[in-house]
Amino acid sequence: MGSRWSSEEERQPLLGPGIGPGLGAAWRSREAAAALPAAAAGPGRVYGRRWLVLLLFSLLAFVQGLVWNTWGPIQNSARQAYGFSSWDIALLVLWGPIGFLPCFAFMWLLDKRGLRITVLLTSFLMVLGTGLRCIPISDLMLKRRLIHGGQMLNGLAGPTVMNAAPFLSTTWFSADERATATAIASMLSYLGGACAFLVGPLVVPAPNGTSPLLTTESSRAHIKDRIEAVLYAEFGVVCLIFSATLAYFPPRPPLPPSVAAASQRLSYRRSFCRLLSNFRFLMIALAYAIPLGVFAGWSGVLDLILTPAHVSQVDAGWIGFWSIVGGCVVGIAMARFADFIRGMLKLILLLLFSGATLSSTWFTLTCLNSITHLPLTTVTLYASCILLGVFLNSSVPIFFELFVETVYPVPEGITCGVVTFLSNIFMGVLLFFLTFYHTELSWFNWCLPGSCLLSLLLILCFRESYDRLYLDVVVSV
The missing domain is CATH 1.20.1250.20 (MFS general substrate transporter like domains)
Incomplete structure (x- = not known):
């Protein structure tokens, strides 16, 4: 188990005395943390609702990746419709990595307030971000600023959808399902970014009229209408996910699925x-x-x-x-x-x-x-x-x-x-x-x-x- 490479402090006791002399001796430390009472009673219990929680979180991660990569695949059309420059297109993509700058604040929120509050805040930021992009304004300069603001708010949702997958799997899934749950929750954000390569070009015609679906009319107004259709669709999906999360997304199951899920963790500092x-x-x-x-x-x-x-x-x-x-x-x-x-x-x-x-x-x-x-x-x-x-x-x-x-x-x-x-x-x-x-x-x-x-x-x-x-x-x- 690699015990020679772990310090004595790293193997602090997470369970109270009485679990067994061997385990207590292996993890003896002055920094012992008492486990929850339910942890010592058995291996834990899993609930069928865990798959619903995983589905909601995975859909949120999928749409976050989709919204982040909205503009890259249709950059030529976006240039003609909104007057974006090369710097604008690059910045629209960079709002994703920039959104990770306050990731330590989201980690603190996840550690202190739990999964539900963090996911609700994340989905609300996505609602605001996708909503800003849909505000009908004729001033192209103001419209571009609103789009940048929307992409920035969506980028702020990145730390949660990218980092909370192992926390969700530990909280809701047993030891023989944790890796699978982590993979599903963490991979769907990547899949959303990939699907943007299909959604955008299929719906939005290219400036030269070479879109596979729309080959005759590719005026600036028509391209703008098709882009706005994509923006409204993404806004609607985000609102549905936020409503579902608000209606049902419990922070934790009634009983922990494993001993590790019930054990006390270290403080933030x-x-x-x-x-x-x-x-x-x-x-x-x-x-x-x-x-x-x-x-x-x-x-x-x-x-x-x-x-x-x-x-x-x-x-x-x-x-x-x-x-x-x-x-x-x-x-x-x-x-x-x-x-x-x-x-x-x-x-x-x-x-x-x-x-x-x-x-x-x-x-x-x-x-x-x-x-x-x-x-x-x-x-x-x-x-x-x-x-x-x-x-x-x-x-x-x-x-x-x-x-x-x-x-x-x-x-x-x-x-x-x-x-x-x-x-x-x-x-x-x-x-x-x-x-x-x-x-x-x-x-x-x-x-x-x-x-x-x-x-x-x-x-x-x-x-x-x-x-x-x-x-x-x-x-x-």
Whole structure:
């Protein structure tokens, strides 16, 4: 269980005396936290309503990703309808990472007030954001500002939908369902962003009239009407989800599903001290933040990277779409496998990042076909990019579960909030350098296999421990 790599303080007793001499001796500490009375009575109870809670949260995450990526796939139409500049389009996308700046405030709210209050606030921000974009105003300057304000409010919902999945799975699901629930809740936001590549271009005609559905009329007024139809539809869906959440989204079940769910956690301040002083956590956090941050920045400019390879914007969009969809499907499948075969998270990550390293190296060398003489075809570009997206995107829920197991009893929201904040920092730094070195992008491609290889080495040196799972299994037995 990796006990040699865990300090005595990390293994503090979460249950009161009387559970068993072996367990009490293993977790003896002066910082003992008493568990809830229900925790000692048995392995816990799960309720059927947990799937409804997961569905509501997943739909919220899906729509947040969809709203965030509204403008990228229809940027040419948006330029003509609202007079957006290139800087406006870039800023509309950047409101997502910018929304993570106050993520520590949302982590504090999740830790202090629970899941219901945090999700209600998040969905309310999305209602305000999508509503601002729908205000009918003829002044294009004011309309653009309202759209930017709406995207900013939607970006503020990002910390909750990205970080609260492990907290939800621990609160509502048993030990043999937690990884699956985490994967579903965390992957749906990515899937929403991918579906924006389909929804926008199918509904909104292109300025030159080449839309697959509308090929005759593509005037500015008509394009604006179609964009507003998308905005109103997204606003309506967000309002429905907010109403459903307001009507029924309990903060916790009547009885905890596991001993870990009933146990007391560390305070907000002590959690940060524990995380920053835990070398194993910092190691695995960098293994997540560096490659996922690099990949997020790389994906955001995929069209720019593939342009020298004569790949059209449409093909670049489809590559991004299938890489995200494939990552979601494989991620949920891997999480379900992890639920059946417990204690295999490190092995799964090693396999995923081995594939990611090979795929990113294949893509990078293919782009240098003048030197490597590798075939540069649409098939090879599709295959290498999609495989890379599948391997990296599917690792997100596995990482989240490993983070929580490593630093337990630190609250799940705080743990995942720190690592996603680090990931956004690395993405921002990479995009910052891109603004200065954008004429030749081979260095950007080499960042991918380099970051994946570094992560692979960090995971290989990491000693895993399953303190939360060990607590559930021992007490249940």
